[in-house]
Amino acid sequence: MEYLEDVFVTEGVPQFTFVKPPNYTALLVDLRRKGKPVVVEGQSGTGKTTTVKKALAEIFPDNTPTLLTPREPAHLPIIQSIDESSGDKTFVVDDFHRLDKATKGRLADLAKVIAERDNRDGLPKLVIIGINNVGSDLIQMVPDIAKRMAIHRIAPGTPDVITEMITLGSGLLNIEFSAPEAIIEDSRGDYWLTQQICRTICIASGVDKTQPEKLGIEWDPDEIKKQVVDTLHHNYDPAVREFCRGRRFRPTNDPYYKLLRAVSEQERSNVDLNELANARQDIKGSINNVKDHRLRVLLEQKEACARLFYYDADTKNFAIEDPALFYYIQNLNWEGLRQRCGFRDDPRDFEWDVAISFAGENRPLADFIGQQLRELDISVFYDRNYEDNYLGGVWSQQFNEIFVEKSRMIVAILDNHHKEKVWPTFERDCFTVRVPAKEVIPVFLDKTIFPGIPTDLVSIHFQYDGDVDAQKDAIIDDVVLRIAGKLDGL
Missing domain, CATH: 3.40.50.10140 (Toll/interleukin-1 receptor homology (TIR) domain)
Incomplete structure (x- = not known):
C-alpha cells in the first residue's frame, strides 16, 4: 500500500513517479566525468533540479552533494568561496542566473581553468543549473569554454512522458482518471503541475492511499483548477499584490499589474519584454513604462517579489521560475486581483x-x-x-x-x-x-x-x-x- 503524498509528490524528488527525460543518460555521464563543467538549463517546471538530484543520488548514493542557491543567504558565502583550492568536491549551483555578474564571471573563469587541465585530481567540479540560455550566456563570458563544457537542456515533458507519470501514479494507487488528456493539456509538460493536479484530483475524490479495488475517478477540470489556485492563494497572493502595486501605490499606477497579467497569458514563463511590448500594442506603454528602470528597482527593493520574479534589465528577460506560481497567475481571477489592489479603471494606457x-x-x-x-x-x-x-x-x-x-x-x-x-x-x-x-x-x-x-x-x-x-x-x-x-x- 502506498500513500498519496508519496506517489504524487509536490515537494522534493518523487520516488515512484519520477520520469527520466530523454537525455538523462547523457547528463549522467557528464555529471560523472571528473572536473568537466556541466550546465543544465531549461524553462521553469521542466524538472531541471529534480533531474540533477536524481542523477547525483545515483552517482553519489552515500554522500549526495548539496545544491547551493543564491536564494539561500547562507549559501552565498559558499558559492563565492569556490575556487581551485576547494578540493575534489562537486559543487552544484542552482539558480545561476540570479548571481551577480562578478560571481558568474568568476565561476565561468574557474570552469575554464578546470576544464583545460589534463589532470583534474584535487580540483572541484562545477554543475550549474539555470533558466534558458544560461549555457550560452556563460560561453559569452568565456568564449573558448564552449568545447570543454557540457550543456544539457531539459525540455518540458512530451504527452507520452506525462502519460507515463500519470500511469505510474495511478497504478500504485489502483485508480483510473477519467480524461487523462485534460491533465496532460493543463500541465503543458510541466512535471510539478502534473503531480499537483493529480494529487488535487485524488484529494477531491477522497483518495489518500492505494485503493483495495480499482477505482475510476471522474473530475471537473475547472473545479480542480480552482482548487489548485485556492491551495496556492495564501502562498502567492501577498507577493503578487505587492508586485502589482509597485514601489509606491497609486490608484492609477498599474503598469506592473498589466505586465504580469500579460505574462500570465503567455505559453512560457520566460518572456522577452521587448517582444511582449511589440506584440501587445494595447499595453505597450505600460510595459515600456517599467522595463528600462522601474522593474529592476522594484525587485531590488521588494524582497518578497525578488524571491518569485526574475528580471535581467540588460536582456529584458522576465521570468517566473516557480511553476506553481505561473500556474497560479494563469488561472487567477485578474479582475478580482485588480479590485484587491485598489486600482481605478482607466481605458487609456500611458507610457x-x-x-x-x-x-x-x-x-x-x-x-x-x-x-x-x-x-x-x-x-x-x-x-x-x-x-x-x-x-x-x-x-x-x-x-x-x-x-x-x-x-x-x-x-x-x-x-x-x-x-x-x-x-x-x-x-x-x-x-x-x-x-x-x-x-x-x-x-x-x-x-x-x-x-x-x-x-x-x-x-x-x-x-x-x-x-x-x-x-x-x-x-x-x-x-x-x-x-x-x-x-x-x-
Whole structure:
C-alpha cells in the first residue's frame, strides 16, 4: 500500500513517479566525468533540479552533494568561496542566473581553468543549473569554454512522458482518471503541475492511499483548477499584490499589474519584454513604462517579489521560475486581483506618468525633478533619457504623441525662456489642449503669462535662483512632492 503524498509528490524528488527525460543518460555521464563543467538549463517546471538530484543520488548514493542557491543567504558565502583550492568536491549551483555578474564571471573563469587541465585530481567540479540560455550566456563570458563544457537542456515533458507519470501514479494507487488528456493539456509538460493536479484530483475524490479495488475517478477540470489556485492563494497572493502595486501605490499606477497579467497569458514563463511590448500594442506603454528602470528597482527593493520574479534589465528577460506560481497567475481571477489592489479603471494606457516640458536654460532643474520623481516610482519622460529611442524620427511628431497621448500628466516648467524658445513653444502648443482636463501641472518660475494657461489656474510657483544644489530641499518639498501628491489623488 502506498500513500498519496508519496506517489504524487509536490515537494522534493518523487520516488515512484519520477520520469527520466530523454537525455538523462547523457547528463549522467557528464555529471560523472571528473572536473568537466556541466550546465543544465531549461524553462521553469521542466524538472531541471529534480533531474540533477536524481542523477547525483545515483552517482553519489552515500554522500549526495548539496545544491547551493543564491536564494539561500547562507549559501552565498559558499558559492563565492569556490575556487581551485576547494578540493575534489562537486559543487552544484542552482539558480545561476540570479548571481551577480562578478560571481558568474568568476565561476565561468574557474570552469575554464578546470576544464583545460589534463589532470583534474584535487580540483572541484562545477554543475550549474539555470533558466534558458544560461549555457550560452556563460560561453559569452568565456568564449573558448564552449568545447570543454557540457550543456544539457531539459525540455518540458512530451504527452507520452506525462502519460507515463500519470500511469505510474495511478497504478500504485489502483485508480483510473477519467480524461487523462485534460491533465496532460493543463500541465503543458510541466512535471510539478502534473503531480499537483493529480494529487488535487485524488484529494477531491477522497483518495489518500492505494485503493483495495480499482477505482475510476471522474473530475471537473475547472473545479480542480480552482482548487489548485485556492491551495496556492495564501502562498502567492501577498507577493503578487505587492508586485502589482509597485514601489509606491497609486490608484492609477498599474503598469506592473498589466505586465504580469500579460505574462500570465503567455505559453512560457520566460518572456522577452521587448517582444511582449511589440506584440501587445494595447499595453505597450505600460510595459515600456517599467522595463528600462522601474522593474529592476522594484525587485531590488521588494524582497518578497525578488524571491518569485526574475528580471535581467540588460536582456529584458522576465521570468517566473516557480511553476506553481505561473500556474497560479494563469488561472487567477485578474479582475478580482485588480479590485484587491485598489486600482481605478482607466481605458487609456500611458507610457509615462509625467512628461516634463522645459527650456534649455532650466535643464538642471528639470533633470533633478525627473530624478526625484523616479525615486518615487513615477515614470518620467525627460528628453535626454530617450534621445536614442527616437534617432531618425521627427521630433515634432514624437513630441506631439508624448505630450498629448503617451503621458498621464504634463509638468511644464514655465518662464520667459519657455515662452521665447521654439521647441518649448511647440510642446506648449501640444499640451495646452489638456489644461481644461486638469492634466497639466504648471511650475511658474516667473510671472510670464502664457496663452492657453489661465492666470488663475492652481499652479506651483517656485523662486528658482539657478542653483539646484543649493535649493534641493526646497525643490523636493515645494515641487516634487506636490507633483507626486497630484498623481496620488488621480
